[in-house]
Amino acid sequence: MAIGKLFIGRKVRELRDANRATQAQFAERIGISTSYLNQIENNQRPVSAAVLVALAEKFQINMSELSSGEGDRLLSALTEALTDPLFENLAPNFQELKLVTQSAPNLARAFIRAHQGYKRNGEQLVSLSDSLGRSASLAETTPYEEVRDFFHFVDNYIHALDVEAEALAGELGLGDADSYAALSGFLKSRHQIDVKRSELDNDALRQFDRPSGTLLINRYAPAATRDFQLALQVAQLHVPDLIQSIAREANFRTVEAVEICKIGLQNYFAGALLLPYGDFLVATNSLRHDLDLLAARFGASLEQVCHRLSTLQRPGNKGVPVFFARIDRAGNITKRHSSTKLQFARFGAACPLWNVHEAFEAQGRIIRQLAETPDGARYLCLATQITKSGAGYHSPQPRYAIAFGCEISYAHAFVYADDLDLSAKANFAPIGISCRICERVACPQRAVPPLMRKIQVDHDRRTVLPYTIGEA
Incomplete structure (x- = not known):
């Protein structure tokens, strides 16, 4: 090696x-x-x-x-923060940044957190001139972002919860497509909870009435959603002390962040219960990451499968390092994690050349892309659209695109790479992270100039862009 x-x-x-x-x-x-x-x-x-x-x-x-990926994630986040014009002519070089993330990771995290606070305060001050209400809503996103970073920097893997969920899955015989009976039976026998279908006019996915010991599950929810909500209820009742301990030890700044983290930890346990680590990893390898077959094998949704694949980071028994993101039609990244060198933008939209945007035009299909980032790293990128099913024709049906993939050195582990020529450089599309930090000077899809480069205007010559990009 x-x-x-x-x-x-x-x-x-x-x-x-x-x-x-x-x-x-x-x-x-x-x-x-x-x-x-x-x-x-x-x-x-x-x-x-x-x-x-x-x-x-x-x-x-x-x-x-x-040589875990935590350093890469910290280095990426720190580098992006330092592209802010605030640090013009002050940004350290790559070796200095690498030394900081390796020798003083908590200092790097503190700097990133301080910069996030600075950005949020700036956004709120600007928004005050338009609307005090919008300023308040921006402030409310702070705990959510803090929790999202917590999961990102622990490699999206919570060992204590994962092991506990796998043990319970073994006890209940979970790990196949028929989880409803086992989960509802466990809730009844262990916690004296009756699982029932909700009333016709109740649009909640899950509603637990503690005094009566009744758990109502939306009667129109797909089987994968129904089972996940049952597993989430199991998480609340089976490991509340463990979840409370993990959330408390994360040292969040606000009570809101702690409560949001509890939701994330409950969701984590639910996913690990329905897709137990050992069985899921074996199936992943034998089915070569065929997302449809994995979903059918475990009775899960594509999103649940992709999310679980991004958590296979158990020390000594790791899965293929992957990236995973969920993006809405406006380009907002609502979920993100990467165990690869590819890191998602924390501010601004994703690269328009990335195939994830095409997924909205290819409903029901998994589309593929070979891509190369400015640092020369190459990836197998998969994307597909998902729809959150509603209760009938008139109900809202949110649509998202799922982005999923791996570094090209692992592509052989994916069935989707079988007929692709991975050796030809011409087959790899040039993509970036986001326009504000991308160094590609001739991209026809560029939305804004890179923050750390000067722009030059030639009034006598016009190309696709109204400017050229100069030196840093």
């Missing part, structure tokens, strides 16, 4: 502290000098392949965990 320069000083130091060893003791165990270990821990020298092997053999750790 080819290994580039890997600076993992913080992780090595944490591993040494966990084993209560001095630098001299730890260095002796892995066969290096104390001075070399000191340089590694301070990110003054990278680790060699021999040191990585020694760490894996002596301390039974997975080498892939030493």
Whole structure:
């Protein structure tokens, strides 16, 4: 395995502290000098392949965990924050940014959080001139964004919940397309709750009446939605203390964020219960990520399957690293996570050249795209439209596009890549993250200039864009 320069000083130091060893003791165990270990821990020298092997053999750790994607996600978020014109001529270089995310990740997170607060305050001040009401609504999004970042930076995997859900799934015999009887039976036998269909005029997906011990499920909900709502109710009753503990330890700034996080954790448990880790990972590999077959195998929706695939990050037993996003017709990213180098824009719309936008024109089909980002990374991108079913013709039916995919080195694990030529550069469409941070100078779909580049105007010559992009 080819290994580039890997600076993992913080992780090595944490591993040494966990084993209560001095630098001299730890260095002796892995066969290096104390001075070399000191340089590694301070990110003054990278680790060699021999040191990585020694760490894996002596301390039974997975080498892939030493270079997890958390650093990439932090680096991407920090880089995007620093494209703000506020930091013009002050932005550190790539190596300095990498050193910060590796040596002081909490400092990087604090900076990102501070910049988000600055952006929100600026937006609210601007909006005050138009509407005080809009300013209030912007303020209310703060806890939601904070929770979304929490899941993103824990790699969208909550080990304690996942293991607990898998154990209960084994007890109940879940993991196939017939979950309703098992879940409703469990609620009745363990928690004395009767599951009933809702009244005709009740549009709630799920409504729990605690005094009577009655759980009403929308009579028009699809089977996958119905089962998920039952599993969510199980989460509320089966692991409330664990969920409360995880939400509290996240150190959110507001009570609203804690409550929103509880919803996210309940949803996480529900997904892990219906799609138990071990069985789902085996099926994923044997079916080669065929989304339709996985949905049929587990009685789940495509969105539930894609979301669960993005959580397969269990140490020592990881799935293929994927990216996953849900986007509405206006281009808003309402769900997002990436275990790959591809990171989604935190501000602004997604790249218009990305195939996810075409999904709204191809209902019922999974469309494919080979794409390359400005850093040279290549991806297999899948996209499909989903519709949230309503109760009849006149009910609202929200439509979203699901984006899903992997880095091209993993494409062989996907049935969707079987007839694609992955070797020809011409087959890869040039995409970016968003226009405001994309460095492509000749993109015909560019909406706005990149923030960190100057623009030049030639009044005597006009191309697709009314300007050219100059140096930073």
